[in-house]
Amino acid sequence: EAQVTQNPRYLITVTGKKLTVTCSQNMNHEYMSWYRQDPGLGLRQIYYSMNVEVTDKGDVPEGYKVSRKEKRNFPLILESPSPNQTSLYFCASSPRQGVSYNEQFFGPGTRLTVL
Amino acid sequence: GESVGLHLPTLSVQEGDNSIINCAYSNSASDYFIWYKQESGKGPQFIIDIRSNMDKRQGQRVTVLLNKTVKHLSLQIAATQPGDSAVYFCAENGFTGGGNKLTFGTGTQLKVEL
Numbered sequence: 386e387a388q389v390t391q392n393p394r395y396l397i398t399v400t401g402k403k404l405t406v407t408c409s410q411n412m413n414h415e416y417m418s419w420y421r422q423d424p425g426l427g428l429r430q431i432y433y434s435m436n437v438e439v440t441d442k443g444d445v446p447e448g449y450k451v452s453r454k455e456k457r458n459f460p461l462i463l464e465s466p467s468p469n470q471t472s473l474y475f476c477a478s479s480p481r482q483g484v485s486y487n488e489q490f491f492g493p494g495t496r497l498t499v500l
Numbered sequence: 501g502e503s504v505g506l507h508l509p510t511l512s513v514q515e516g517d518n519s520i521i522n523c524a525y526s527n528s529a530s531d532y533f534i535w536y537k538q539e540s541g542k543g544p545q546f547i548i549d550i551r552s553n554m555d556k557r558q559g560q561r562v563t564v565l566l567n568k569t570v571k572h573l574s575l576q577i578a579a580t581q582p583g584d585s586a587v588y589f590c591a592e593n594g595f596t597g598g599g600n601k602l603t604f605g606t607g608t609q610l611k612v613e614l
Contacts, residue, residue, distance in 0.1 A: 389543075418602075427589065428544070428604040475543050477602075488534065489602060491543030 387412045389492035391476050397498045398466055406461045406495050408476030416479045417459040418443070418489065419451065421472040428475065434459055466499040473497075512611045519577040521608045523590035526571060532593040535564060535575045538607070539586045547575070547588075577610075585612045 389410045398404055410417065418433040420443075430443030434453040448470055450462040459478075463470060473496050477489040513519045525533070531552040536544035550557045550564045550573075557564050563576040573590050587607040 420604075425606060427606040428591075428602075430602065477543075488546045488549065491545070494541075494543050 387490075389476055389478055389490050391474075391492040391495050393495060394493065395496045397500065399500050400467055401465050404463050404466060404497075406463075406474060406476075406497070408459045408461065408492060409457050410459075410476075410478040410490070411457065412478060412480065412490065413456065414478035414480050414490070415456070416489075417453070418477045419449070419459070419461050420475045420477065421445065421470075422475060422494075423472050431461070431474075466497075468499045471497060471499045509606070510609045510611065512613055513580050514613050515580060515582060517580055519575075519580045519584070519610060521575045521577075521588050521590075521610065523573040523575075523605055524571060525573065525590075525592055527592060528568075528571065530592045533564070533566065533573050534591045534593055534602070535562075536589045536591060536604075537584075537586045538589065544589060549593075580610075580612050582612050582614065585610055 392407045415436050419431040420428045421431055422428050429445045431445055431449050432440055432443050432451040434440045437453055437456050440451050440453055450464060451459060453459055473494050475494050476492040479489045511521060534549045535547040537547050538544045548557060548559045548562050548564050550566050555566055561578045565574045575588060577584055587609050589604050589607045591602045591604045593602055
């Protein structure tokens with residue numbers, strides 16, 4: 386089944402404890418992206434990647450890191466999480482870069498709470 | 501700055517009625533729009549899209565209308581069903597020179613009353 390998977394789905398952690406949220410897609414998509422969703426603010430892009438070893442900042446990149454060593458994986462890293470990073474996170478992928486008319490496929494989401 | 505937004509945060513309709521969800525955008529250079537549906541506990545799912553060279557596009561029970569003059573987008577759902585209850589987002593897909601960037605509105609909660 387074609388899908389985007391995220392792990393973990395739920396995570397409660399404490400301030401300053403490094404964590405990684407994994408994202409994997411099995412559709413051979415070139416483009417991948419991370420969003421956070423907060424009440425009243427909708428979905429905001431954190432980072433995106435156009436292909437392996439190519440990443441760039443989205444609208445709200447502060448406090449996050451990403452890597453794209455393989456085409457299928459795009460982990461989101463929080464080196465020192467803070468309570469304002471408590472949010473619902475979505476990973477998404479789409480088949481081609483450089484073409485604007487593409488649907489993005491979303492993962493199921495990761496609910497992160499930072500105490 | 502540029503923004504994509506929604507007029508109403510919540511819309512309640514009776515089962516069987518038609519629903520209309522509205523979206524305003526401010527970037528006149530936007531050339532592609534998508535409607536997503538997000539059910540509770542799930543990620544957004546693609547419903548329908550429209551390019552700026554079109555005024556209307558129809559899918560199964562859904563129609564998207566684009567009015568470029570007033571920069572307004574709407575999603576019409578015919579014969580609304582309980583399974584249509586969800587949050588609906590419009591999104592502007594802009595080509596940034598390197599890839600796809602989606603800018604989302606804040607969403608409208610659609611509630612279907614039996």
